[in-house]
Amino acid sequence: MRKLLLLVAALLVAHVALLFIHPAGAAAPPAGHTIDVGVVFDLGGRGDKSFNDGAYLGAERAEKALGVQVRFIEPGEGSDRESGLRLLAAEGMDLVIGVGFIFTDDLTQLAREYPNTKFAGVDYSVATDPSGKVVPPPANLAALKFREEQGSYLVGALAALVGKSKKVGFVGGMDSPLIQKFEMGYRAGVKQVCPDCIVLSQYAGVTPEAFRNPGKGKEIALSQYQQGVNVIFHASGSTGLGVFEAARQTNKLAIGVDADQYSEAPGYVLSSMVKGVDNAVYDAIRKVKDGQFRGGIYQYGLAESGVGYVYDKNNERLIPPVVHARLEQLRQEIVAGRIVVPSTR
Amino acid sequence: MIALAFFAQTLRIAIPYLLAAAGGVMSERAGLIGLTLEGYMLGGAFCAVAASFASGSPWLGVLAAVAGGALLALLYAVSAIRFRADQVVVGIAINLLAIGLTRFLLRLFFDSSSNSPRVAGFTSQGSGTGFGALVQNPVVWLGIAVIPAAAWLLYRTPFGLRVRAVGEHPAAAASVGVPVARVRYLAVLVSGMLAGLGGAYLALDQHQFTDGMTAGRGFIALAATIFGRWDPLRAGLACLLFAAAETLQIQLQGTQAIPSQFVEMIPYALTIVALAGVVGRAVAPAALGKTTIE
Numbered sequence: 137m138r139k140l141l142l143l144v145a146a147l148l149v150a151h152v153a154l155l156f157i158h159p160a161g162a163a164a165p166p167a168g169h170t171i172d173v174g175v176v177f178d179l180g181g182r183g184d185k186s187f188n189d190g191a192y193l194g195a196e197r198a199e200k201a202l203g204v205q206v207r208f209i210e211p212g213e214g215s216d217r218e219s220g221l222r223l224l225a226a227e228g229m230d231l232v233i234g235v236g237f238i239f240t241d242d243l244t245q246l247a248r249e250y251p252n253t254k255f256a257g258v259d260y261s262v263a264t265d266p267s268g269k270v271v272p273p274p275a276n277l278a279a280l281k282f283r284e285e286q287g288s289y290l291v292g293a294l295a296a297l298v299g300k301s302k303k304v305g306f307v308g309g310m311d312s313p314l315i316q317k318f319e320m321g322y323r324a325g326v327k328q329v330c331p332d333c334i335v336l337s338q339y340a341g342v343t344p345e346a347f348r349n350p351g352k353g354k355e356i357a358l359s360q361y362q363q364g365v366n367v368i369f370h371a372s373g374s375t376g377l378g379v380f381e382a383a384r385q386t387n388k389l390a391i392g393v394d395a396d397q398y399s400e401a402p403g404y405v406l407s408s409m410v411k412g413v414d415n416a417v418y419d420a421i422r423k424v425k426d427g428q429f430r431g432g433i434y435q436y437g438l439a440e441s442g443v444g445y446v447y448d449k450n451n452e453r454l455i456p457p458v459v460h461a462r463l464e465q466l467r468q469e470i471v472a473g474r475i476v477v478p479s480t481r
Numbered sequence: 482m483i484a485l486a487f488f489a490q491t492l493r494i495a496i497p498y499l500l501a502a503a504g505g506v507m508s509e510r511a512g513l514i515g516l517t518l519e520g521y522m523l524g525g526a527f528c529a530v531a532a533s534f535a536s537g538s539p540w541l542g543v544l545a546a547v548a549g550g551a552l553l554a555l556l557y558a559v560s561a562i563r564f565r566a567d568q569v570v571v572g573i574a575i576n577l578l579a580i581g582l583t584r585f586l587l588r589l590f591f592d593s594s595s596n597s598p599r600v601a602g603f604t605s606q607g608s609g610t611g612f613g614a615l616v617q618n619p620v621v622w623l624g625i626a627v628i629p630a631a632a633w634l635l636y637r638t639p640f641g642l643r644v645r646a647v648g649e650h651p652a653a654a655a656s657v658g659v660p661v662a663r664v665r666y667l668a669v670l671v672s673g674m675l676a677g678l679g680g681a682y683l684a685l686d687q688h689q690f691t692d693g694m695t696a697g698r699g700f701i702a703l704a705a706t707i708f709g710r711w712d713p714l715r716a717g718l719a720c721l722l723f724a725a726a727e728t729l730q731i732q733l734q735g736t737q738a739i740p741s742q743f744v745e746m747i748p749y750a751l752t753i754v755a756l757a758g759v760v761g762r763a764v765a766p767a768a769l770g771k772t773t774i775e
């Protein structure tokens with residue numbers, strides 16, 4: 137027992153000591169050197185059919201079109217996300233990208249420790265100080281944010297126009313400011329086209345597990361459909377797969393999120409509120425390549441085609457032309473700034 | 482109408498809890514901590530989908546889930562009984578194994594880290610929200626029957642008597658010729674099969690496997706086991722209580738009458754209350770967690 141404790145203590149000391157070692161990395165990039173990019177995925181990694189896959193697509197496109205070298209790291213269960221980022225930064229990557237709001241604190245910390253490395257965070261959540269002022273990220277860190285409220289506004293209008301029952305539904309994953317942004321935009325969109333509509337809104341939980349609980353998602357959706365809702369918009373990761381299942385079971389409609397989710401339940405997915413994670417990642421890499429990279433907050437909204445809704449040959453028979461025209465009109469008004477979509481409660 | 486919908490939803494939410502909690506009671510009454518229920522459920526859920534996908538038959542999916550749960554349970558039993566490993570440590574390891582293994586196999590078989598393709602299940606398209614969809618599903622019937630069946634097995638059969646004996650005083654049981662290790666193996670295997678069945682319900686109800694889809698339901702079943710004072714009927718009631726609280730919160734959505742944080746807390750808070758002895762005395766099986774005595 138004593139020996140074991142000593143061993144553990146020794147390992148612990150070594151571990152802590154290693155924390156303070158900063159590998160120098162490649163000191164100065166030699167001339168003609170290609171750009172090295174490191175990407176750390178959020179839980180789920182590639183094949184999540186959502187923003188990890190989006191980031192992968194963007195990076196892969198950059199690899200082909202810009203000739204950069206990309207390395208991907210998929211963290212497992214637990215807390216080794218930070219070590220993935222740290223590894224890439226220490227290896228002297230030119231740009232390190234963290235995919236998911238969960239990397240916010242780690243990226244901020246590492247950007248301070250490695251001022252010569254450039255960082256980008258997809259869905260990076262910008263902090264505010266107690267007086268409510270925005271705390272800007274470090275100068276070598278780009279926060280890639282999306283105006284989810286704008287895309288959600290359009291699908292809110294879509295849900296109310298197609299649903300026709302004066303009741304529309306919303307299912308959120310983890311109750312958090314990021315997901316509330318979707319809800320607030322959605323509510324505003326519903327109110328715009330149907331002032332007396334009621335929005336039934338429910339979150340699957342208060343922990344990250346709430347993004348991976350399709351059983352709960354299905355029950356929430358069944359209960360909303362039963363109360364007279366015809367269309368539900370979900371912003372809840374794979375919990376939303378349960379919402380689609382409920383739509384099948386009750387012959388009603390659901391709206392997907394992040395990526396085009398039509399194939400998850402063909403005929404029951406009215407549309408999807410898509411986020412252009414691929415374009416944002418590609419943009420960030422291109423800027424590094426061109427030497428134009430600046431830290432700061434980047435917002436991708438309807439105007440930048442950073443968010444939008446799916447309207448293609450799969451779902452056009454579900455959306456009447458009048459409705460589509462109305463949505464396009466709303467889109468233009470938002471782009472022109474005549475409609476300002478709220479993003480907080 | 483509202484009451485009926487409420488009851489149907491409570492039952493739907495309760496089925497996986499009931500199956501896993503019956504397993505939890507069997508395992509814990511034999512002296513083996515039921516921390517692994519979560520892992521059995523997840524493993525069962527994956528096996529159900531893999532077999533249903535390969536064969537097109539949800540029945541084979543159910544059988545595979547039972548087998549998958551039993552396999553993980555066997556691993557637990559061998560580590561804890563044969564090699565006398567610490568039950569809590571092995572239990573956590575098996576849950577982590579189930580998470581990692583299902584994710585690995587999901588990617589290997591279905592090339593996705595999120596979810597499997599759609600498979601055959603018991604409920605049909607457009608079957609609605611009422612009892613129609615519920616009675617179609619044979620796993621629902623199993624979930625309802627499992628509690629009386631577990632009570633009968635535990636209190637009315639020689640095997641049940643032996644299970645209770647090895648959980649209370651294995652040395653005394655051994656002295657009258659009860660094969661302690663064999664009884665424990667069987668009890669753990671039964672618990673794995675039942676929890677695997679709970680996982681099969683979850684997965685076949687969704688018609689697919691989703692990474693980490695059990696989302697803590699095994700731990701809620703364990704909480705019900707303890708809150709039900711290791712008695713199948715009381716544990717069953719605890720499951721219904723937890724499910725009813727969840728249903729209430731879902732049905733009152735939008736009104737924010739009950740904060741979701743509060744409902745998520747209920748099973749665990751009640752478990753602490755039960756262990757603190759507020760509602761009657763909760764006395765665990767005396768040999769629970771001890772594997773060194775035979």
